[in-house]
Amino acid sequence: ETGVTQSPTHLIKTRGQQVTLRCSSQSGHNTVSWYQQALGQGPQFIFQYYREEENGRGNFPPRFSGLQFPNYSSELNVNALELDDSALYLCASSRIPRMPTGNTIYFGEGSWLTVV
Amino acid sequence: AQKVTQAQTEISVVEKEDVTLDCVYETRDTTYYLFWYKQPPSGELVFLIRRNSFDEQNEISGRYSWNFQKSTSSFNFTITASQVVDSAVYFCALTGANSKLTFGKGITLSVRP
Numbered sequence: 001e002t003g004v005t006q007s008p009t010h011l012i013k014t015r016g017q018q019v020t021l022r023c024s025s026q027s028g029h030n031t032v033s034w035y036q037q038a039l040g041q042g043p044q045f046i047f048q049y050y051r052e053e054e055n056g057r058g059n060f061p062p063r064f065s066g067l068q069f070p071n072y073s074s075e076l077n078v079n080a081l082e083l084d085d086s087a088l089y090l091c092a093s094s095r096i097p098r099m100p101t102g103n104t105i106y107f108g109e110g111s112w113l114t115v116v
Numbered sequence: 117a118q119k120v121t122q123a124q125t126e127i128s129v130v131e132k133e134d135v136t137l138d139c140v141y142e143t144r145d146t147t148y149y150l151f152w153y154k155q156p157p158s159g160e161l162v163f164l165i166r167r168n169s170f171d172e173q174n175e176i177s178g179r180y181s182w183n184f185q186k187s188t189s190s191f192n193f194t195i196t197a198s199q200v201v202d203s204a205v206y207f208c209a210l211t212g213a214n215s216k217l218t219f220g221k222g223i224t225l226s227v228r229p
Contacts, residue, residue, distance in 0.1 A: 002160075002162075002163070031215065033215070033216065033217075035217075040221075041221060042120075042209075042219030042220055042221045042222050043161070043207070043217070043219050044219075045216050045217060045218070048214075048215070048216060056214060056216055058216075088159050090159075092161075092217070103215065104163060104166050105151070105163070105166075105211075105215060105217065106163055107153070107160060107161035107162075107163070108160065109158060109159055109160040110159040110160060110161075112159065
């Protein structure tokens with residue numbers, strides 16, 4: 001148990017629709033990152049949130065957006081869904097956005113998104 | 117830019133065999149952090165180990181051991197006396213100070229009874 005929870009676990013959407021995925025970070029963790037993992041690939045960094053602000057973004061278009069709330073939970077929103085957005089979306093939390101000794105990154109179980 | 121290479125894509129062993137999963141990384145950061153995660157079919161990434169670049173001590177945890185060599189930019193993972201429950205996809209990952217991970221493509225390990 002990592003304490004990082006994600007919902008929903010599975011969902012199917014139609015191309016062009018919008019989706020919202022949710023993540024609750026581990027207690028005491030104020031940094032949330034989102035990753036996309038296509039089938040047979042390693043996870044790819046989408047963006048990170050710290051203190052309710054975006055704190056870095058990977059190579060993803062603006063239709064991927066996010067939010068972080070005062071309780072450090074987070075949402076990932078994807079607009080205008082494309083077939084290639086079908087993937088496992090993973091949320092990761094860490095105590096702070098920096099990496100001193102002792103800071104470890106924990107992942108949730110992910111949300112499997114299928115776009116048809 | 118950071119890069120992680122896991123050249124092995126699939127490994128199949130018989131239970132009780134030892135197996136080593138290779139990881140080679142590239143980074144320009146002087147301080148960096150290496151991770152191994154295990155991903156069972158359910159999808160969750162299970163944290164196994166974090167290693168800091170300034171600590172080259174190897175580590176052993178039960179049947180698991182890790183060999184970190186800065187000279188060859190490698191962080192290899194060995195499972196001793198493998199078990200069927202070790203079957204999963206294993207990812208090596210790297211980050212600098214900003215906790216944004218760069219992953220390899222993963223190694224699918226199958227342990228046969």
